[in-house]
Amino acid sequence: MSVTFTSRNKMKPKTAEAMSQLLCEIRKALPLDRSDILLCRRVCIGCPKKLIQYLRREVEDWEWALAQGDQPSLGDISSLAKTSRKIYKALEKNGLVAS
Numbered sequence: 001m002s003v004t005f006t007s008r009n010k011m012k013p014k015t016a017e018a019m020s021q022l023l024c025e026i027r028k029a030l031p032l033d034r035s036d037i038l039l040c041r042r043v044c045i046g047c048p049k050k051l052i053q054y055l056r057r058e059v060e061d062w063e064w065a066l067a068q069g070d071q072p073s074l075g076d077i078s079s080l081a082k083t084s085r086k087i088y089k090a091l092e093k094n095g096l097v098a099s
């Protein structure tokens with residue numbers, strides 16, 4: 001998963017737009033709604049079920065906050081991007097996302 005915030009445009013996106021883009025990228029790259037991950041049928045490295053549940057909650061909380069007009073900080077965006085990359089790598093090790 002590659003998450004970047006640099007734009008070729010001269011203007012930097014507002015933080016809410018950047019967070020919204022990040023949430024879309026996370027939803028595209030990570031199987032947040034795949035029910036088979038929550039069935040515990042695998043030999044696991046880490047716990048994909050708990051990681052996905054955690055990330056889904058984070059994404060849904062931010063989607064709700066943005067809908068309320070909240071402005072995330074750059075730290076919020078950076079933190080969520082970092083967490084998402086770590087979770088993606090964990091899912092990759094479990095064969096749940098493409099390498």
Ligand code: SF4
Binds near residue numbers: 037040044048
């Ligand atoms: S480690 Fe997590 S995902 Fe794997 S079987 Fe246990 S509870 Fe399920």
